[in-house]
Amino acid sequence: MTTTDQVLLIVVAALLSVFLLLCIGVMAGVLKLIKALREVVAKAEEVADSVESAAEVLRDTSGPLAMFKLIRNIMKATQKGRRK
Numbered sequence: 447m448t449t450t451d452q453v454l455l456i457v458v459a460a461l462l463s464v465f466l467l468l469c470i471g472v473m474a475g476v477l478k479l480i481k482a483l484r485e486v487v488a489k490a491e492e493v494a495d496s497v498e499s500a501a502e503v504l505r506d507t508s509g510p511l512a513m514f515k516l517i518r519n520i521m522k523a524t525q526k527g528r529r530k
Contacts, residue, residue, distance in 0.1 A: 447455075
Protein backbone atom coordinates (compact mmCIF):
# COMPACT_ATOMS: atom_id res chain seq x y z
CA MET A 447 0.00 0.00 0.00
CA THR A 448 1.39 3.36 -1.00
CA THR A 449 1.40 6.54 0.98
CA THR A 450 -1.39 7.97 -1.16
CA ASP A 451 -3.57 4.95 -0.48
CA GLN A 452 -2.97 5.24 3.26
CA VAL A 453 -3.84 8.94 3.28
CA LEU A 454 -7.03 8.31 1.32
CA LEU A 455 -7.94 5.47 3.68
CA ILE A 456 -7.44 7.73 6.72
CA VAL A 457 -9.49 10.52 5.16
CA VAL A 458 -12.34 8.18 4.24
CA ALA A 459 -12.30 6.54 7.68
CA ALA A 460 -12.37 9.96 9.38
CA LEU A 461 -15.27 11.13 7.22
CA LEU A 462 -17.21 7.96 7.89
CA SER A 463 -16.67 8.25 11.64
CA VAL A 464 -17.84 11.89 11.60
CA PHE A 465 -20.89 10.87 9.58
CA LEU A 466 -21.63 8.07 12.05
CA LEU A 467 -21.40 10.46 15.01
CA LEU A 468 -23.68 12.95 13.27
CA CYS A 469 -26.22 10.21 12.53
CA ILE A 470 -26.20 9.12 16.17
CA GLY A 471 -26.82 12.70 17.29
CA VAL A 472 -29.64 13.19 14.82
CA MET A 473 -31.28 9.93 15.84
CA ALA A 474 -31.13 10.95 19.51
CA GLY A 475 -32.81 14.25 18.63
CA VAL A 476 -35.48 12.49 16.58
CA LEU A 477 -36.23 10.11 19.45
CA LYS A 478 -36.60 13.04 21.87
CA LEU A 479 -38.90 14.77 19.41
CA ILE A 480 -41.04 11.66 19.04
CA LYS A 481 -41.31 11.35 22.82
CA ALA A 482 -42.39 14.99 23.13
CA LEU A 483 -44.94 14.56 20.34
CA ARG A 484 -46.40 11.52 22.07
CA GLU A 485 -46.84 13.56 25.26
CA VAL A 486 -48.54 16.36 23.31
CA VAL A 487 -50.86 13.89 21.62
CA ALA A 488 -51.75 12.33 24.98
CA LYS A 489 -52.62 15.73 26.43
CA ALA A 490 -54.64 16.61 23.33
CA GLU A 491 -56.60 13.39 23.73
CA GLU A 492 -57.31 14.27 27.37
CA VAL A 493 -58.56 17.71 26.33
CA ALA A 494 -60.73 16.21 23.60
CA ASP A 495 -62.22 13.77 26.11
CA SER A 496 -63.00 16.56 28.57
CA VAL A 497 -64.57 18.69 25.83
CA GLU A 498 -66.60 15.70 24.73
CA SER A 499 -67.87 15.11 28.25
CA ALA A 500 -68.72 18.80 28.61
CA ALA A 501 -70.65 18.63 25.35
CA GLU A 502 -72.57 15.64 26.67
CA VAL A 503 -73.48 17.58 29.81
CA LEU A 504 -74.71 20.50 27.73
CA ARG A 505 -76.67 18.17 25.49
CA ASP A 506 -78.31 16.57 28.52
CA THR A 507 -79.32 19.98 29.88
CA SER A 508 -81.26 20.89 26.76
CA GLY A 509 -84.53 21.78 28.53
CA PRO A 510 -85.39 25.47 28.96
CA LEU A 511 -85.31 25.36 32.75
CA ALA A 512 -82.19 23.25 32.76
CA MET A 513 -80.35 25.97 30.81
CA PHE A 514 -81.23 28.53 33.47
CA LYS A 515 -80.07 26.12 36.17
CA LEU A 516 -76.79 25.67 34.33
CA ILE A 517 -76.25 29.43 34.09
CA ARG A 518 -77.11 29.80 37.78
CA ASN A 519 -74.63 27.07 38.70
CA ILE A 520 -71.92 28.75 36.66
CA MET A 521 -72.61 32.07 38.36
CA LYS A 522 -72.48 30.42 41.80
CA ALA A 523 -69.20 28.73 40.96
CA THR A 524 -67.61 32.00 39.85
CA GLN A 525 -68.85 33.79 42.96
CA LYS A 526 -67.34 31.07 45.16
CA GLY A 527 -64.06 31.47 43.28
CA ARG A 528 -64.00 35.21 43.94
CA ARG A 529 -64.61 34.78 47.67
CA LYS A 530 -61.51 32.65 48.15
